[in-house]
Amino acid sequence: MQISARRVDKTTIFDVSGDIDLANSPEIRKALLREVKENRTPKVVMNLSKVRYIDSSGVASLVEGLKASRDAGSRFILYGLSPSAREVLQLSRLLKIFEVYDNEEQAMAA
Amino acid sequence: MQISARRVDKTTIFDVSGDIDLANSPEIRKALLREVKENRTPKVVMNLSKVRYIDSSGVASLVEGLKASRDAGSRFILYGLSPSAREVLQLSRLLKIFEVYDNEEQAMAA
Amino acid sequence: MSQDLLLKLELHSNPNLLCVVRGAMERLTEVFGFSAPDCRSVTRAVDEALTNIMRHSYGGRLDRPIGMLCRRVQKRPAAARGHGLEILLRDRGPAVDPAKLRGRLLDEIKPGGLGLHFICQSMDTVEFKRMRGMNQLRLVKYLQPPKQNCNS
Amino acid sequence: MSQDLLLKLELHSNPNLLCVVRGAMERLTEVFGFSAPDCRSVTRAVDEALTNIMRHSYGGRLDRPIGMLCRRVQKRPAAARGHGLEILLRDRGPAVDPAKLRGRLLDEIKPGGLGLHFICQSMDTVEFKRMRGMNQLRLVKYLQPPKQNCNS
Ligand SMILES: Nc1ncnc2c1ncn2[C@@H]1O[C@H](COP(=O)(O)OP(=O)(O)O)[C@@H](O)[C@H]1O
Ligand SMILES: Nc1ncnc2c1ncn2[C@@H]1O[C@H](COP(=O)(O)OP(=O)(O)O)[C@@H](O)[C@H]1O
Numbered sequence: 001m002q003i004s005a006r007r008v009d010k011t012t013i014f015d016v017s018g019d020i021d022l023a024n025s026p027e028i029r030k031a032l033l034r035e036v037k038e039n040r041t042p043k044v045v046m047n048l049s050k051v052r053y054i055d056s057s058g059v060a061s062l063v064e065g066l067k068a069s070r071d072a073g074s075r076f077i078l079y080g081l082s083p084s085a086r087e088v089l090q091l092s093r094l095l096k097i098f099e100v101y102d103n104e105e106q107a108m109a110a
Numbered sequence: 111m112q113i114s115a116r117r118v119d120k121t122t123i124f125d126v127s128g129d130i131d132l133a134n135s136p137e138i139r140k141a142l143l144r145e146v147k148e149n150r151t152p153k154v155v156m157n158l159s160k161v162r163y164i165d166s167s168g169v170a171s172l173v174e175g176l177k178a179s180r181d182a183g184s185r186f187i188l189y190g191l192s193p194s195a196r197e198v199l200q201l202s203r204l205l206k207i208f209e210v211y212d213n214e215e216q217a218m219a220a
Numbered sequence: 221m222s223q224d225l226l227l228k229l230e231l232h233s234n235p236n237l238l239c240v241v242r243g244a245m246e247r248l249t250e251v252f253g254f255s256a257p258d259c260r261s262v263t264r265a266v267d268e269a270l271t272n273i274m275r276h277s278y279g280g281r282l283d284r285p286i287g288m289l290c291r292r293v294q295k296r297p298a299a300a301r302g303h304g305l306e307i308l309l310r311d312r313g314p315a316v317d318p319a320k321l322r323g324r325l326l327d328e329i330k331p332g333g334l335g336l337h338f339i340c341q342s343m344d345t346v347e348f349k350r351m352r353g354m355n356q357l358r359l360v361k362y363l364q365p366p367k368q369n370c371n372s
Numbered sequence: 373m374s375q376d377l378l379l380k381l382e383l384h385s386n387p388n389l390l391c392v393v394r395g396a397m398e399r400l401t402e403v404f405g406f407s408a409p410d411c412r413s414v415t416r417a418v419d420e421a422l423t424n425i426m427r428h429s430y431g432g433r434l435d436r437p438i439g440m441l442c443r444r445v446q447k448r449p450a451a452a453r454g455h456g457l458e459i460l461l462r463d464r465g466p467a468v469d470p471a472k473l474r475g476r477l478l479d480e481i482k483p484g485g486l487g488l489h490f491i492c493q494s495m496d497t498v499e500f501k502r503m504r505g506m507n508q509l510r511l512v513k514y515l516q517p518p519k520q521n522c523n524s
Contacts, residue, residue, distance in 0.1 A: 019242070022271045023235035053242065055267055056338060060331030067329070084260050091341055092334050093326045129394070132423045133387035163394065165419055166490060170483030177481070194412050201493055202486050203478045227392060230380040236403050240379060243395035251388050 003031055011043040011108065017050035020058030028058065032065035042074045045107050049080025054088050066098060075099065079107040113141055121153040121218065127160035130168030138168065142175035152184045155217050159190025164198050176208060185209065189217040226252075226305075229288040233278040233311075235271070241288070242267050248290060252305050253363055261342035262305065262361050268335040269309050269357050277313025277355060286311050295362055304344065304362035310354045321348060378404075378457075381440040385430040385463075387423070393440070394419050400442060404457050405515055413494035414457065414513050420487040421461050421509050429465025429507060438463050447514055456496065456514035462506045473500060 001018035012035050020028060035041050044065065048054075054062075062078070069076035079101040081089070089095040101107040111128035122145050130138060145151050154175065158164075164172075172188070179186035189211040191199070199205040211217040227248060231237045245266050249259035270286065278284040287310040295302035323336035340346055345360035379400060383389045397418050401411035422438065430436040439462040447454035475488035492498055497512035 019239055021235065021238050021267065022274060023238060053264075053267075055238075055264070055271060056332075056334035057271065059334055063329060063331040067331075083257075084264070087257070087260065088264070088338070091338055094329070097329055129391055131387065131390050131419065132426065133390060163416075163419075165390075165416070165423060166484075166486035167423065169486055173481060173483040177483075193409075194416070197409070197412065198416070198490070201490055204481070207481055225382075225384065227389065228382040230377075232377070237379065237400075239403060240396050240399040243397075243399035244392050245395075247392045247395035248389075251391060 001027070003028060005031070005035070008108065010041070011045055012039070012041045013045045013047055013104070015047045015050070019053040019055075020051055020061070021053065021055040022057045025055070025057040025061045029061035029064055032061065033068055036065060036068040036072050036074060036076070040072060040074070043077070044069060044074065045077045045079065045104075047080055047104060048078055048082070048085055049103075051080075051085060052082050054085045056088075056092075059088055059092050059094065062098070063094065077101065077107050077110060079103055111137070113138060115141070115145070118218065120151070121155055122149070122151045123155045123157055123214070125157045125160070129163040129165075130161055130171070131163065131165040132167045135165070135167040135171045139171035139174055142171065143178055146175060146178040146182050146184060146186070150182060150184070153187070154179060154184065155187045155189065155214075157190055157214060157217075158188055158192070158195055159213075161190075161195060162192050164195045166198075166202075169198055169202050169204065172208070173204065187211065187217050187220060189213055224292040225289070226292060227288075227290040229290075231286050231288075232282060233274045233284040233286055234282045235274055238267055238270055238274075241270060249305065252292075254305075254361070258361065262307075262359075265339045265342035265359055265361075266307055266309070268338045269359065272335050273309065273311045273313070273355075273357075277311045277316065279313075284312065293360060302362065302364075304360050307359045309357045309359070312354055315350050316348065316355050318348060376444040377441070378444060379440075379442040381442075383438050383440075384434060385426045385436040385438055386434045387426055390419055390422055390426075393422060401457065404444075406457075406513070410513065414459075414511075417491045417494035417511055417513075418459055418461070420490045421511065424487050425461065425463045425465070425507075425509075429463045429468065431465075436464065445512060454514065454516075456512050459511045461509045461511070464506055467502050468500065468507050470500060 001020060001024040003014055003016045006013045006015065014031065035044050066076045077099045080103065081100060089098065101110060111130060111134040113124055113126045116123045116125065124141065145154050176186045187209045190213065191210060199208065211220060242263050245263040246259060249262045254262060273286055289308040291306045293304050293306040295304060324333035343359045344362050347358040349356050394415050397415040398411060401414045406414060425438055441460040443458045445456050445458040447456060476485035495511045496514050499510040501508050
């Protein structure tokens with residue numbers, strides 16, 4: 001798994017590639033919480049278009065990001081879900097809880 | 111692995127998807143030899159754009175197709191090689207022996 | 221080895237190896253004849269079960285043994301296309317309290333507590349037992365899935 | 373299990389399982405830190421070695437046992453980043469005549485005789501031995517590959 005950040009105006013976009021599982025979900029969590037809580041970025045966007053698989057610990061990290069951003073009054077957005085990532089959020093009944101878009105254009109315009 | 115055939119004018123295009131290995135290379139061989147030897151198709155094109163992996167038995171099947179088409183005075187063309195498929199032909203010193211194109215348009219125009 | 225054994229695997233309780241098992245399961249389920257969504261969900265179930273072993277049975281230790289056995293099984297009474305993929309996962313951690321082995325309700329938005337849900341939603345049979353000093357989780361998915369059965 | 377054991381695998385000599393092992397090897401090589409081309413070439417070497425076992429050691433029989441062991445090994449003398457991935461493949465077929473274990477010249481265009489070439493071109497070490505009624509092929513690839521060494 002690789003994660004890197006881009007800044008566009010007041011938005012931070014995290015580009016993630018590879019699978020998100022127990023081996024690396026703590027890293028995702030840390031990056032998200034730092035951005036939301038410490039940097040207080042008003043809009044955080046996760047580009048998941050190169051993520052094939054997300055396990056339950058990965059979902060938990062995303063939920064932590066979402067909760068932190070709600071606490072901070074900022075926004076937390078996902079885009080580019082693979083079939084597997086979409087399924088896992090559906091199974092967790094979280095697909096409608098997250099703000100999810102198809103691509104970066106929509107996520108930035110939102 | 112799945113293989114299906116399309117006919118365009120005097121050309122037969124085989125669309126192959128999945129990996130070509132010992133489990134299915136005999137099937138590829140059979141389809142190729144039937145097309146070249148029995149049906150005497152003047153031009154046979156292999157669409158390999160959905161083939162991720164080809165093993166040595168798969169290469170052997172392609173070589174048999176090539177030899178049969180040389181014997182029959184017909185043409186045998188490959189297109190859409192994945193990095194792995196390209197490497198395997200290179201390792202076999204066959205990349206320059208086959209007629210290889212990037213896409214269907216070039217393969218048909220050739 | 222019996223004819224119906226498809227694959228036997230041993231690994232350490234190291235999360236870095238989870239993707240290796242997924243790589244094998246993605247292909248095994250495909251070869252077995254499952255639909256693409258079923259391939260993904262069986263792979264997910266195995267991945268989550270291994271994650272639970274690493275976290276709960278072994279408390280995050282990286283060097284403990286995990287065994288995995290994949291077999292073809294026949295549904296009884298034998299029906300048309302009635303075979304399934306059975307996966308046995310074994311670990312040498314302390315005995316699991318079956319009362320703790322339950323997923324939480326999903327109506328609250330909070331991290332954690334999802335793994336068992338994914339496993340139960342994916343598989344036709346989920347059975348846990350303690351045997352010979354080992355925990356064994358038995359997962360079965362049939363080719364034509366009957367109704368969900370996840371109260372075990 | 374030793375700390376350096378990464379994965380142990382048992383399968384039948386059924387070609388349908390080749391893709392399952394490739395699925396595992398693709399990920400294991402990636403986790404191990406190989407470059408993408410090296411991941412592909414180690415995966416290819418293992419695949420071709422298994423193909424040879426199925427065809428030559430077992431003459432196409434589908435139900436014979438194959439064992440595979442993946443370990444981390446240290447290069448001696450220990451160098452920086454000097455570790456490698458060792459893969460042992462074991463079968464119970466008749467003893468192999470080492471004289472027959474050679475790839476053909478590639479200057480002729482003909483089908484067959486490519487597998488050993490792929491294996492030798494991919495790996496840093498390729499060693500064959502007979503032990504305890506088994507054939508064992510030992511393959512090693514180091515993270516920073518030294519010069520080719522494939523005369524063994
Ligand atoms: N292999 C296991 N060994 C011991 N306890 C387990 C195991 N798997 C699951 N459990 C118990 O079941 C609970 C629910 O598991 P799960 O739904 O996967 O969520 P989480 O692991 O996030 O808590 C765990 O918190 C744990 O108490
Ligand atoms: N596992 C094996 N057991 C016995 N003989 C083998 C084995 N692997 C390779 N060989 C011998 O080495 C020769 C060359 O193998 P290879 O280069 O893979 O090409 P091919 O398998 O197409 O003949 C084989 O024809 C066979 O005689």
